[in-house]
Amino acid sequence: MAEPTVLVGLAVVIGSATLLAYIAHLMKQPLVLAYVFAGLLIGPGGFGIISNSDTVFSFSELGIAFFLFVIGIQIDLNKIRDIGFTVAAAGLTQIILTFLAGYGLSLFLGFSHIVSVYLGLVMTFSSTLVVVKMLAEKEELDSIHGRIAIGILLLQDVVAIMALAILKDYSSEGLSSVILQPLAMSAGLLVLSVAASRMLLPPLMRFFAHNQELLFLSALSWCFLFSLLAHQMGLSIAIGSYLAGVGIGGLPYNLEIAGLIRGLRDFFATLFFVSLGMQLSLGHLSGALPAIILFSILVLIIKPLSTVWVVTLLGYKSRTSFFSSISLGQVSEFSLILVSTGVGLGVLSPSISSLVAAVTVFTIITTSYALRYKEKLFIGVARPLKTLEEKGFRNRVPVGIPVRHKDHIVLAGCNRMGYSILETLKSLRHDFIVVDLDPDIIQDLMNEGVPCIYGDIKDSEITERLYLKDASIIISTVTQKDDNIRLIEEVRKANPKALVIVTALNVDTALGFYRFGADYVILPKMLAGEKVADIIVENVRNPKHLGALRETHIVELKYIKRQELLRRFEPTSLRIAERRLPP
Template sequence: LAEIGIAFFLFIVGLEMNFSKFMKLGKTIFLTAIGQIVITFIFGYLVSLFFFDSSTSFIIALALTFSSTMIVVKILSDKREIDTLHGRIIIGILLIQDVVAIFALSFLQSGHLTAPLIGSSIIKGVLLFSATFFVSMFIIPLVFKLAAKSQELLFISAVAWLFLVSIFSHLLGFSFAIGAFLAGVSLAQLDYSFEVVSRVKPIRDFFSIIFFVALGMTTVPSIPTFAITPIIILSLFVIIGNPLIVIIVMGLLGFSKKSSFLTGISIGQASEFSLIIATQAFLIGKISQTALSIVALITAITLVATSYIIKYDDLLYSKFSKILSVFEFRKKKIYELAHKVENHFDAVLFGCDRIGYSIIQTFAKLKYKFLVVDFNPEIIQELASKGISCLYGDFEDFEIIGKIDMKKPRIFISTIPDFRGNVRLIRNVRRMNKNAAIFVTATTINEALELYEKGADYVIMPHFLGGEHTSYILENLKRENISQRREKHIEELKKRKLLKQEHPAR
């Protein structure tokens, strides 16, 4: 039953995996993720060697390399930070970790990795991938098109496909988990994937509970006294070491200390994959029950700790902000990306992506002299290449504010949905420029009302703007111009697609 829970969990991971979005994330996320995985594994292995043999140390280091996709995405969603810069980077890192974890699982059952065995595994893996995706491309769409006429039949077909691929994977010498993941990925591009996910999740949750309960029943009684020290040391390594590795790597890539910090602390925990890898290793005799229990306890400790750390990330950042400046290795070089920063601007825009893109176009039409401030170095490089006045940095950074003459601009706009940051921006602007119009962004009604109380002239609420714009179109609707609006909108969407802009993740 526990293994069925793992299968359903990985099936949904595959269903929700968006590889097209992964391709848009760029080299920054790839380098950060690979750097974190490699460095965490090396350090984890070296630390584990002080307490265990090389084989057990290898499995423990591998298990502690991965972070919890379910927990982190849930917390980011609750905090409405999935679509922020650090939110997108975190999700990209987690996606790469999930892919690496799947490959790690596929080799766990191979015993000693000799050259012939690796070659055999690769051949079998290619066969499994090829067969699965051949069927998913030419047969599955037809089957699910018929099955979609009934919600119950759609659900049964999805579960049947899950077990069919899992059994085929097992016959080839791989685990059921690998087959379940591939079954999910093969259905991810179907139009019915949303319905399948919603139907399968309750079953996944039920069997996942059985998996965790079964694991917990074998954990605590088997922990000897000598294991307490490695549990404490390895837990601290995951909670502190993982974030530190990410902060250093992102600092080297040119990101601000805030983006690096918020990304780093979000992956300072072990994951569901840690438990799955350790369990699989135990079942095939690669590690002892004690080692499995150690991984389980480290996972539990780090998951609880990181939940509170992420919850209070802004407070922690304010406490450690000065110390974090040490990790902005390319700060001077990045500031050199600033393009045409002069003493006078009509408007200053903080945050340039989807909303900021439209605002820039309006500024250009109005012939405003404007400055864009953003903490994504890739966006700054793109703006500079177009000759747009821009400055790299965080709008909460006093050094950045000091580079701008806050007394002269008539308009300040923040498209960044950071409540505390926007409050500080309003306070700073009002202190130096009482007549300027201030536009800020919020994601909840309570935040918007409070920002108005703090002195904002207008609060942008992206989730409501669509309805307001549609109402405006309806009020001015004319038969002769609706087709023109349609064509104009299609052209605008194509431009945004070329700029790799997307609607927020589901």
């Protein structure tokens, strides 16, 4: 019977993944490696516990589709819009160069023209699933290099959706059916998602938001609805689920929905990686080892090189460009769907599918280790990247030349929390320097005459120009764990007497910062609770206090929102004028 087979298959998949993940955790290895190895053991290429290829494909497709839905929900397009030129330049350069390299390598290895086209496209796309998961684990989704990487991935996804739509109908006759029709269908589905997110979904989700179960079920129904529409149009269900997530991503309830389905996201991510291992066939790979090595080198080296080259020349720091590019060195889940489409059309053989699966597994595992040890890898390439950085268009990114101070305060990160601290420092009339990785923020601060510098607090050159040895207080509103640890260590070496205040998102990280020598750790949620408690106490003493505080708060929020909108849409000169206006 079909149902028991599926249930037993799921039990085997989850059980084996759990066991090997536990072993990997004890050995302090990436869990992705455990999931893939579990799939290899239980799949047709291992012990053959699950040998039904249809079951393997169902697990893979369902895992990809659902995870892409969650990714669509979580991606904030507004954060990427600010670096749109960089994303477009680096992304298009990477796509073109990688495709040409992959196509040329395929022809060199003796593959036919159409197979070479498929393989060129396969090597072009990076895994949104893997990159988002790893950046989220390191709390780097909102960093500059994280935003650049996500932006390039979104551009790749658009191209991948177009390629999927075209190649799925490759066997059809005529330009209309091969290219125009599937592209029109994909565009129509996108328009439908955007229109629904503006007209239908807001009142609908507002109604469901009163009940979390209804909100959860409505989000899942939306995902399955678009997957069904995509399937009926002859498109991949992954396209439908991804566009469904993009539609919900623009709603004010997107983070709540993402939180509700976080468990399902992790579950389906596990299914994807296990099913990836199940697709490996050692028999098919025995004669394809040279091709696997060459394609892996292309993905791991050529693809990141094309990205780091463009991002650095556009004026970003070499560290930022390196971190944004190194995360892209793997094959995408869309690539696996492309290959499955080619096999289904009879264009590609099963051996090509095994080849691509092997390259995907190897590059994903390698990327996991590369991201874990990216600081050490950067040290090895820092010198040539520094030379490239000096040749870049530095006028695109303001640098800022801080005046030398003594007994000053260093503020790292001028986000919303940093903005409030900055205003306090101004009112104290105490010497201070601001460092930030957002070029728009630095440009605004420079135009206002605020001492500032563009750069990363983990960059030794930046820390030298901040004159840490002469500083009295160092405040970091940056939430990246590694950045704050490095900052604490640098300050303790240069100036043991300075006070170091850093920011953490959870208790364990905060305790770790204290062990490294932080004087105080900001926990935003805990501080918010303490602030509310103080407000309540003050309001008991003075019943009019809360009303006055409310009006002041509204004015401040409107001012901050106006600055964010101006930074996103207006020229710099208008932003300067607006900042000088009273709120």
